[in-house]
Amino acid sequence: MGNITWHDKAGGRGRTLKLEGALTIETASELKHVLLQVLETAEPLEMNMSAVESIDLACVQVLCSAHCSFHQANRKMTLAGEIPEGIHAALEALAISPDACDSPCTPECPWRKGEGHE
Amino acid sequence: MDAPKQLYREEAFELLADLEEALIELEQQPGDLDTVNRIFRAMHTIKGSGAMFGFDDIASFTHTIETAYDLIREEKLSVDEELISLTLRSCDQIKVMLDASQGGEDADASLTGEITASFRKLISSVEGTPQERDDSCPADTGGEQGNGLKAETTYRIRFKPHRELFRNGTNPIPLLNEIRGLGHAHVICHLKELPGLKDLDPEACYTYWDIILTTDKDIDSIRDVFIFVEHISDIEVTKIDDYGEIDHEEYKKIGEILFDRGDISLGDLESILGRQKRIGELLVESGKARRSEVQSALVEQEHVRNLRKKRMGTMPVDGASSIRVASQKLDSLVNLVGELVTVQARLTQLSAQRNDTDLTLVSEEVERLTAELRDNAMGIRMLPIGTTFGKFKRLVRDLSTELGKEVDFTTSGEETELDKTVIDRLGDPLVHLIRNSIDHGIESPEAREAAGKPAGGTIRLTAEHSGAYVLISVSDDGAGLDTEAIRAKAMEKGLISPDANLSEKEIFELVLAPGFSTARSVSKVSGRGVGMDVVTSSIESFGGTVEIASAKGSGTTITLKLPLTLAIIDGLLVTISDEYFVMPLNAVVECVELSADDRRHTHGRNLARVRGEIVPYIPLREVFSLDGDNPAIEQVVVTEIGERRIGFVVDKVVGQHQTVIKNLGKFLRHVEGVSGATIMGDGTVALILDINKLTQQAEFTEKYQTVH
Incomplete structure (x- = not known):
């Protein structure tokens, strides 16, 4: 089961949403809830997924949908830290790639290999 | 020049002739991928063999052109008149380079550079394309199986789970991996149904996949993979390529694939096809198809094309069973056969005089074998006349552009076979006839329209067998011959007496007389007064005849009747x-x-x-x-x-x-x-x-x- 926690950034400049463990369908609802909350506030979103061990399609869909919604609302959803291999492996197995995606947020797609950090 | 180099030169000239023909065809049908492939292959051979035989200048020059045609093959670059003209100029330049290798004038390096630069510009205009083509292995399909020799079939699978897939406890990853395990697969994921975060049901599946799978397993094995999800998914498995389909490496166009898949309607396709642009771009631009759908169709197209290309590469090619022989060797063979025929005639004559049964038997046997040998030897010298037709297409294109006329050039009977010697000597007379047709026959577009004809004229070059002869005719739908003008001119030149009573046919024949020319102006193209009689004497020199048929206002047909062989x-x-x-x-x-x-x-x-x-x-x-x-x-x-x-x-x-x-x-x-x-x-x-x-x-x- 995955774990979703907020961490204060160093120097008290905002928060980072840290995702850890196995992000499966059991975590999907919570993940959506948290992300929607941020979307409805004016707060910028920074996520760290470096401790994610694995991810399933349900959670990938939530993250993709969130990224798209943030883009539509002209808001930034950025990643801190590396995208771990477990996520890349799942994306590859699911054949999810920004190259075959229609979403207008594709240019800043977090799944683009090698672009998962700032 | 050493023998392999000489061989390369000969082959390159033949390839260039074929290339020119293909280019003209491509200009008329810019979307014809068969022709693009033909051009690409010819360029590839010129380049590859060129490098092998030390023609490095040709190899590097051709490389850039080949890269451009590879992009056209992949439908990343469109064909237009400029590209065709540029490629035709390249052909000319390659010819100069080939001649230079045999002591001719050196190729103009600045022109080579200019052409190369133009091609590079075209190549770089394609977004995200590497500057030059990677030669390593264009046909690599990357699969564990793909040696192309197994009896493999390619399927298109659309796996579209219903929303409740996850609630059923199903993870699609093992399913997709299992499919991948069946053979060589390309999986394309579609997320277009994914809603915004607010409307998203985190436990519903919005994703679906297109899978192009090449496998030696049957369709049931594929369906078995989905057996536990088929009640909560839409699964479509369609066979799109079979091992037996080896006759061409071409595969469906993008529009057809999308229509097959039901991603676009026939109406959408037809309305888009009317425009001159690449179909994928148009469909996305007009919102008829999504980029992901087009991308997926492209993956399918490339998958199957690569597969077929690979398969074709493993098939024995016809060319491998033929050999190239110097024509002098053939000539001497025919000479020897000729001697043999003479000796055989003598033998027959002798045996008839001797009245010896044994001798007669042998003599008859020799007679039969000689006749067979003769027919075979003559058959080897026969070539399809189509080999010369190609260069006329270029001639018509260049001349009609120069003279500002619109000319459609069609040919038929390319497969008609004729003795090589006859074909070799036929080139100049035909060039003359075609030039005449464009210059004097076909009127200017304005004059044609005024006469109620379509602005573009037509010139037809046809060849057909007729007994021991081959009839080659050049016909145009131009102004036709003006009998009065011919008559007047013939009288002026003293060819006929003023009171001569001539039939129309006899008047036409006057055109063939030495020194006759009715052209009103001497142009670069024709009309120097050394016209048709040169054609006539050249054709007659090898036992042929020239005939003219014409109707004023509707065109002229000149028919050359040539003997099949001269030996x-x-x-x-x-x-x-x-x-x-x-x-x-x-x-x-x-x-x-x-x-x-x-x-x-x-x-x-x-x-x-x-x-x-x-x-x-x-x-x-x-x-x-x-x-x-x-x-x-x-x-x-x-x-x-x-x-x-x-x-x-x-x-x-x-x-x-x-x-x-x-x-x-x-x-x-x-x-x-x-x-x-x-x-x-x-x-x-x-x-x-x-x-x-x-x-x-x-x-x-x-x-x-x-x-x-």
Whole structure:
């Protein structure tokens, strides 16, 4: 089961949403809830997924949908830290790639290999 | 130049001829990928073999062009007139480079650079394309299986789970991996149904996949993978390629694939196809299809094309079973066969005299084998005439552009075979005829429209067999011949008398007379007054004839009638006094007797009555001034030239004779009325009569006597 926690950034400049463990369908609802909350506030979103061990399609869909919604609302959803291999492996197995995606947020797609950090 | 290099040059020139033809075709049908592939392959061979034989300049020059055509093949670059012209210029430049290797002038390096730069510009205009083509392995499909030799089938699978997939406890990853395990697969994921975060049901599946799978497993094995999800998914499995489909590497166009998949409607496709742009771009631009759908269709297209290309690479090619032989070797083979035919005739003659059964048996066997050998040797020299048609397409394109005329050039009968020697000598006359058609025949677009014709003219070049002849005609739908103008010009030149009563056909024939030209202006293209007679003499020099048919306002057709071969003919052996002569058998219609009585009936005029029809004849004894008296009963060999019948009076008809044509040598080359000689079985020489020339001479003498 995955774990979703907020961490204060160093120097008290905002928060980072840290995702850890196995992000499966059991975590999907919570993940959506948290992300929607941020979307409805004016707060910028920074996520760290470096401790994610694995991810399933349900959670990938939530993250993709969130990224798209943030883009539509002209808001930034950025990643801190590396995208771990477990996520890349799942994306590859699911054949999810920004190259075959229609979403207008594709240019800043977090799944683009090698672009998962700032 | 060493032999391999020479071989490369010959091959490169042939490839360039084919290339030019393909380029003109591509200009007319810019979307034809077969033609693009043909061009690409030709460029690839020119480049590859060039590098192998030390033509590095050609190899590096061609490399850039090849890269551009690879992009066209992948439909990343569109074909337009500029590209075609640029490639045609490249062909010319390669020719110069080839000539330079044989002591010709060096290729203009700045022109090479200019052409290369233009191609590079085109290549770099394609977004995200590497500058040059990677040669390593374009056909690599990357799969564990893909050696292309198994009986593999390619399927398109659309796996579209219902929303409740996850609630059922199903993870699609193992399913997709299982499919991948069946063979070589490309999986494309579609997320287009994914809603915004607010409307998203985190436990519903919004994703679906297209899978292109090449496998040696059957369709049931594929369906088995989905057996536990088929009640909560839409699964479509379609066979899109089969091992048996090897006849072409081409695969469906993007529009067809999307229509097959149900991603777009036929109406969408048709409305988009009307525009001149790449279909994928258009569909996305117009919102008819999503980029992901087009991308997925592209993946399918590439998957199948690569597969077919690979498969084709493993198939034995026809070319591998043929060899290239220098034409001199063939010529000497035919000469030897000719000698053999002569010796065989002698043997036959001897065996007939000896009346020896054993000898007769052997002689008959040799006769049969010789005839077979002759036919085979002649067959080797036969080439399809289409090999020369290609260069005319280029000629028409260049000339019509130069003269500001619109000309559509069509050909037919390319497969018609003709002796190589005839084909080699046919080039110049045909160039002349086609030039004439464009320059004098086809009118300017304005004049055509004023005459109620379409602005663009048509020139047709056709070839067909007709007995022992091949008919090649050049026809246009231009202005046609102006009989009055021809008549006036002929009178001015003193070719006819003012009161000459000529039929339309006779007037047309005047055009073929030496020094005749009706062109109002001398242009670069034609009209230098050395026109048609050059064509006529060249065609007649190898036993052919030229005929003109024309209707004012609707066009002209010029037909060349050519003998199939120049080396051996079937002849009719005749004698006059003690001399032997051979007449080409294919012109002979029949033989009739001519008695002294018959001669008296016509009051000394050279006319014979053949079943009620009057046939003029030529007394060969007089023509060749041979000694001896006419026998009481002579023979008239009636021949047909064009549509006319002409008789030739000889003493005796000996019979059919297979004739190996020998040149008369340079001292006797200009003797008129004789086209060659042949050696008889007993070693005596028989002259081969040029019945065309003899007829013309007789007509000339007749007219001269009438006029003066």
